[in-house]
Amino acid sequence: MRSNRRKFLKTSAASAASFQIVPRHVIGGQGHTPPSETYGAALIGCGGRGPGTYESMVRKLPATLVAACDVQKTRVDGYIKRKNPEAKGYNDFRRLLENPDIDLVAIATPPHWHALISIAAAEAGKDVFCEKPMTRFIAEGRAVVEAFNRYKRVFQIGTNGRFGAYKSRTSRTIHKIMRSGLLKPNPCVHIKKGGLKLNQWSGKPGLKPQIPSEDLDWDLYCGPSPLKPFVTDRVGGTHRNYWDYEGGGLCDMGQHHFDPQQWIYGKDDTSPVNIEAFAPPAHPDVTGMWAWVELTYSDGFTFVMDSAEWGPSYDKKASKQVSLSQLSEEDQQKITAMPDPAPLLSFAEAVKQRKQAGGHPEAAHRAACILHLANIAIRLGRKLQYDPEKEQFVGDDEANRFVNVPMRSPWHL
Amino acid sequence: MDITPYLDSFPLPAKRGILSDVNKEETDKTIKEVMRAPDKVALQLVERLIDPGSQGNDIQARHLLHAMSVRIPDYDRREGTGLRSKFCLALAKTLSDKRPDRVKAFIIRQLQLCGGEEVISQVGEFLTVPGIADDAAQALIAIGKKSAGQFRNALPRVRNDLLLYSNALHGLAQLADESSKDIFIEALKNNEDECRLLGLWGLTQLADVSTLPLFLEADLKGKGYSRIKSASYCMQFAEKIQKKDAIKIYQHLINTRTLPEEKYLREIAESHLK
Numbered sequence: 001m002r003s004n005r006r007k008f009l010k011t012s013a014a015s016a017a018s019f020q021i022v023p024r025h026v027i028g029g030q031g032h033t034p035p036s037e038t039y040g041a042a043l044i045g046c047g048g049r050g051p052g053t054y055e056s057m058v059r060k061l062p063a064t065l066v067a068a069c070d071v072q073k074t075r076v077d078g079y080i081k082r083k084n085p086e087a088k089g090y091n092d093f094r095r096l097l098e099n100p101d102i103d104l105v106a107i108a109t110p111p112h113w114h115a116l117i118s119i120a121a122a123e124a125g126k127d128v129f130c131e132k133p134m135t136r137f138i139a140e141g142r143a144v145v146e147a148f149n150r151y152k153r154v155f156q157i158g159t160n161g162r163f164g165a166y167k168s169r170t171s172r173t174i175h176k177i178m179r180s181g182l183l184k185p186n187p188c189v190h191i192k193k194g195g196l197k198l199n200q201w202s203g204k205p206g207l208k209p210q211i212p213s214e215d216l217d218w219d220l221y222c223g224p225s226p227l228k229p230f231v232t233d234r235v236g237g238t239h240r241n242y243w244d245y246e247g248g249g250l251c252d253m254g255q256h257h258f259d260p261q262q263w264i265y266g267k268d269d270t271s272p273v274n275i276e277a278f279a280p281p282a283h284p285d286v287t288g289m290w291a292w293v294e295l296t297y298s299d300g301f302t303f304v305m306d307s308a309e310w311g312p313s314y315d316k317k318a319s320k321q322v323s324l325s326q327l328s329e330e331d332q333q334k335i336t337a338m339p340d341p342a343p344l345l346s347f348a349e350a351v352k353q354r355k356q357a358g359g360h361p362e363a364a365h366r367a368a369c370i371l372h373l374a375n376i377a378i379r380l381g382r383k384l385q386y387d388p389e390k391e392q393f394v395g396d397d398e399a400n401r402f403v404n405v406p407m408r409s410p411w412h413l
Numbered sequence: 414m415d416i417t418p419y420l421d422s423f424p425l426p427a428k429r430g431i432l433s434d435v436n437k438e439e440t441d442k443t444i445k446e447v448m449r450a451p452d453k454v455a456l457q458l459v460e461r462l463i464d465p466g467s468q469g470n471d472i473q474a475r476h477l478l479h480a481m482s483v484r485i486p487d488y489d490r491r492e493g494t495g496l497r498s499k500f501c502l503a504l505a506k507t508l509s510d511k512r513p514d515r516v517k518a519f520i521i522r523q524l525q526l527c528g529g530e531e532v533i534s535q536v537g538e539f540l541t542v543p544g545i546a547d548d549a550a551q552a553l554i555a556i557g558k559k560s561a562g563q564f565r566n567a568l569p570r571v572r573n574d575l576l577l578y579s580n581a582l583h584g585l586a587q588l589a590d591e592s593s594k595d596i597f598i599e600a601l602k603n604n605e606d607e608c609r610l611l612g613l614w615g616l617t618q619l620a621d622v623s624t625l626p627l628f629l630e631a632d633l634k635g636k637g638y639s640r641i642k643s644a645s646y647c648m649q650f651a652e653k654i655q656k657k658d659a660i661k662i663y664q665h666l667i668n669t670r671t672l673p674e675e676k677y678l679r680e681i682a683e684s685h686l687k
Contacts, residue, residue: 094638100674120638123645125677150648151681204430206472209465226522227547229465229515280437281423281444281480283472284522288432311437381441381480382487398486398527406525406554408547409576409583410607412614 039351040066040101042126044093044117045109046079047072048237049131053108053158054083057129060348063104069096072235073215091217093117097124104351107131108158110239111246112225115140116411118155119147127154127351132255134361134368136225136246138391139404141365143413148361156347156357157364161260166344166358171264174322176338178266178301182331185300188322190265192257194308197249203241203286207231224407228285241287247375248287250305254371258303259359262370263344265301265322268363271388272370273298277377278311293374298388305374376402414450416457419443423473423480432476444480448488451481451496452503459504459520464513475519482523501528505535518548525552530559537563540584541570546577550584561590568596579607586615594619601631606639610646617646620653629665644670644678651685660686 041063043054047070054065065083069090070076076089090096093113097105097120105121107114107130115135121128128148134157135141148155165171177183209229212218218230225244228234239245240252262268272295279290291311295303301322306314324332344358369391376399377384385394393399407413422443427434447454454477461474481500489497504520505528521539524532525548533556539549540563553560564584571577582600585593593615600612613631616624628650635643647666651659666682 097641098637100672120642124638124641125674147645150645150652151677199429199431199433202431202433204426205432205476206426206470207430226518226551278437280435281440281476282483283432283476284479284519285475286432289435310433380483380487382484395490396486398483401526401555406551406587409550409580410611412583412587 037062039063039103041104041106042067042069042096042099042102043079043106043108044069044096045107045113045131046070046075048108049158050075050106050108051079051083053129053131054106056158056160057104057106057156057347060346061104061351066101067096067099069093071217071221072213092220093120097121097126102126104129111251112136112244113223115144115413116224118144119413122147122151122153122155125151125153127347129156129158129347130364131158132259132364132368133246133251133371134255134364135372137403137405138369138372139413141361141368142391145361145365152354154347154350154354154357155359155361155364156350157255157259157359157367159256159259159359161256162263162358162363163344163346165260165264166341172340173324173335174264175266175341176335177322177324177327178264179341180331180335180338181299182327182334183299183322186297186322187300187326188265188320189302189304189317190261190321191304191306191314191319192261193306193313195257196253196305196307196309198289198307198309199249201238201240201249201252202288203238203248203283204233205283205286207233222408224411227408242285243287243379244285246287247371250287250290250375250378251368251371254305254374255364255367258370259364259367261303262367263363267297267301268366270297271366271386271391272296272303272373273386273388275373275377275384275386277374277381278314279378279381280311281381282379290378293377295370295373303370372402414453414457416447416454419447419454420461420473420477423476425470425472440480443477444484447477447481448485448496451485451500455481455500455503456507459507459512459516462512462516462519464515466515467513478523479526482526486527497527498529498531501532504528505532508535508539514542514544518545521545521548521552525555528552528556530556532556533560533563536560537566540564540567540581541577543574543577546571546580550580554584554587558588558590561585561588561592564588564590565593565596575605575608579605579611582608582611582615586611586618589618590615591619594621594624598624598627601627606635609634610639610642613643613646617650617653620650622654622658625650625658625661629662632665633669644675648681 041058046068065087067088068076068079080087080089105126105128107117111133114130118128118130212230274296277293289310292314293305304314347357350357422439424432424435458474458478463471485497485500536549536552539545564581567581597612597615600608603609616628632643647662651662663682663685667679670678
């Protein structure tokens, strides 16, 4: 925990009136954490998943909501009223990050803001728990990784599957086989069929512009994304259906599905090199149909997404699991003798120990890259070659325009 | 050329208003056919684009034009017949006609995906037009460094408009334009925090050690979030230069970030001096 204690908590503890509204664990006492070890926490993005994301962040941490922020005033007011009327409300995350009483920031805005707010929070010295998907495009993820390395802050992506994967002995064995590099070329294929909410998170094109409600700061909502005429579907859960803010059900659910698989298959530090999609031409504004995407790593290992909601099923390769039996006896013994991978720290443990969390920026970025690469292949309608080190497509300048999408002034990575 | 059959091969909203009734074979076939004369098809498609707020719909026209924009670079690479350039020039030419701003913005956004050097002057014209300047700037940034001249040319014309000025400054910083060193230095004196920060970012992008004294002087002007952001530019500048010069930046941070809540910054700076 940082050595500078929170002023908010000091004043709360010193004030008899405050005792009535400050949670018991902030005041301290038998069985409760004293205030000197309580974290000041904040939520940015109070609608939809926001409150749930905040609760995930503070799980097993002594924390108090100090501040909340939303571009829609009624949302932040409503959340604070429910959660802690003492907390301060903001409409602009930059003002919230100036607040020195905050240690931890939960980010639950639409994804086009995830990277910029994560970076800004790290720059302000805060630890971050960020809702998935981590980013809207590939270069954002690299910038988040660099910022958290620079500031030595804790980042955890808002998906927990990899912690469960670690608990499975089979998964740990697969992880060791994959990390050992002994299975080369790697013939294995992991197919994710369904669960990517294709129809649910496809957009409606051609909606007519509307007037935003007075309490919504539409310009700040759009932020780094293009300032388009307001349409109700662009806010709330249906933001997922617009390329300007997310990337459909594939991006929305993909990090849940592929983040644990990426850990199991030992791919936290790399990305696929060949990507092929079967999809009709994408619409410029809204997300739509696709049948399957095949993503192959340099060792031959393949991830497949099969939407199971449109078009033909994927039939190029059959599913094939990694197992010890694919190795020679000598290599099997090597794997058996290898120690288990280091345990993955939860956000709470990472914050307390000042160590990297299990869903750290590089891993979260690489998992998000799987989704972005898939969506780019869907949108471009051609096979793509990707260089995981340079994080650029090979010989395709126009595809690279989807890797680092220019932002609206004054926002930048 | 009648493009109606081409448009009809693209879907209209079906169930729940989404484009679920789409036929990949038909749409792919259309794209292949329109690539025979992409410039002519583009002109006709543009004529069918309407302002988003007006009656009617242009869903199929936008969809087909976008499909052409994302796929034409690959056709061009395979066939080597200058298709992309022809298509982009045809699109850029339509920008000088009288059309709704949001239609022009859409055309510019397609050029962001496939445009090259051949369209930068036509797109650059819109850096001085409120409401479209954002779209033009992002298209030019995507096209790349050769667009920087457009931003430099626009600056004197937008000096009195904060949004347009910061938009142009932002473009130059994003492109890390070496010819804009003096522009960034001038921005450091700007009373608007946003412009001063863009000046600091521009100089960070260039990482020219000769600008360091002015850079560090301007760093001290910010408060609150600006002060936080400015410290970040300091660290990024330091990462790009030789250690003997970087030390000056880290020492500057230690000397200036003295508030209790800035302890983390001092600790990071100190770690670089060990």
